[in-house]
Amino acid sequence: xxxxxxxxxxxxxxxxxxxxxxxxxxxxxxxxxxxxxxxxxxxxxxxxxxxxxxxxxxxxxxxxxxxxxxxxxxxxxxxxxxxxxxxxxxxxxxxxxxxxxxxxxxxxxxxxxxxxxxxxxxxxxxxxxxxxxxxxxxxxxxxxxxxxxxxxxxxxxxxxxxxxxxxxxxxxxxxxx
Numbered sequence: 696x697x698x699x700x701x702x703x704x705x706x707x708x709x710x711x712x713x714x715x716x717x718x719x720x721x722x723x724x725x726x727x728x729x730x731x732x733x734x735x736x737x738x739x740x741x742x743x744x745x746x747x748x749x750x751x752x753x754x755x756x757x758x759x760x761x762x763x764x765x766x767x768x769x770x771x772x773x774x775x776x777x778x779x780x781x782x783x784x785x786x787x788x789x790x791x792x793x794x795x796x797x798x799x800x801x802x803x804x805x806x807x808x809x810x811x812x813x814x815x816x817x818x819x820x821x822x823x824x825x826x827x828x829x830x831x832x833x834x835x836x837x838x839x840x841x842x843x844x845x846x847x848x849x850x851x852x853x854x855x856x857x858x859x860x861x862x863x864x865x866x867x868x869x870x871x872x
Contacts, residue, residue, distance in 0.1 A: 701736060701754060703796040710793075712740040712748055715785035715800045726750075734763065739803070748785060751799040761789040762872070764797040765851035771801070773846055773868060778834055780804065789851060840870065847871040 705726060713720040722742045729749075730737040734757045738750040751767075753760045764787060771781040782801040789797055809824065816824070840846075841859050849867040852858060858869040 701752060701796060703752060703794050703798075707793040707795070708738075708750055708798065709740065711786055711788075711798075712750060712800055713742075716742065716746070716748065718742060740800075747803060749782070749801050749803050751801065752796050760797045762845070762847075762851075764799060765789045765847055766845040766871075768799060769846045769848050769851070769868065774835075777838055779831055842870045844870050844872070 709723045709726060710720050712726075713723055716722075722744075723740060724743045725739075725741045727739055727741075728736060729739045735751050735753050738752070739747050740750055741747040753763050757763050768784050768787050771784060775781045775783070782804055784799055784801050786800040787798060788794065791797065813821070840861060846861070847858070847869055849858065849860070849869045852869070852871050856872055858871045861868040861870060
């Protein structure tokens with residue numbers, strides 16, 4: 696379990712979360728773990744008024760962590776500009792700063808996990824959801840990229856890193872190492 700042990704500064708994470716919402720840190724009510732995956736731990740930061748955001752911190756075994764976070768941020772932005780609903784990134788760090796770990800702060804999307812409601816859905820509701828998934832997949836497959844590796848903002852990569860620019864994006868999107 697050492698590869699999942701993540702030490703970080705909880706107070707600083709709360710500070711950055713409050714700042715991302717333009718709130719004082721005193722407005723932070725709770726910070727709780729809501730999920731763990733293969734590469735990340737997901738925390739929910741809830742404010743006194745009930746609003747919340749998600750904090751995603753990569754495990755130490757996710758290497759290189761700074762590139763993983765940079766690529767996830769860029770990929771979510773890229774997908775959203777192509778019509779795929781993704782959470783908006785409110786803040787992120789690709790370095791171990793005051794939090795002590797790389798992180799992403801993002802808005803939560805409304806709704807419930809599909810896995811928690813699937814069995815209670817009617818057949819018609821399931822077909823409707825499957826149609827939405829197929830439509831999103833069709834949108835993804837229609838996107839033409841010059842190569843198939845991770846997507847980055849060029850500013851996130853060291854200058855000497857080999858990359859391929861993605862045409863049509865003035866914000867410096869590229870495919871990287």
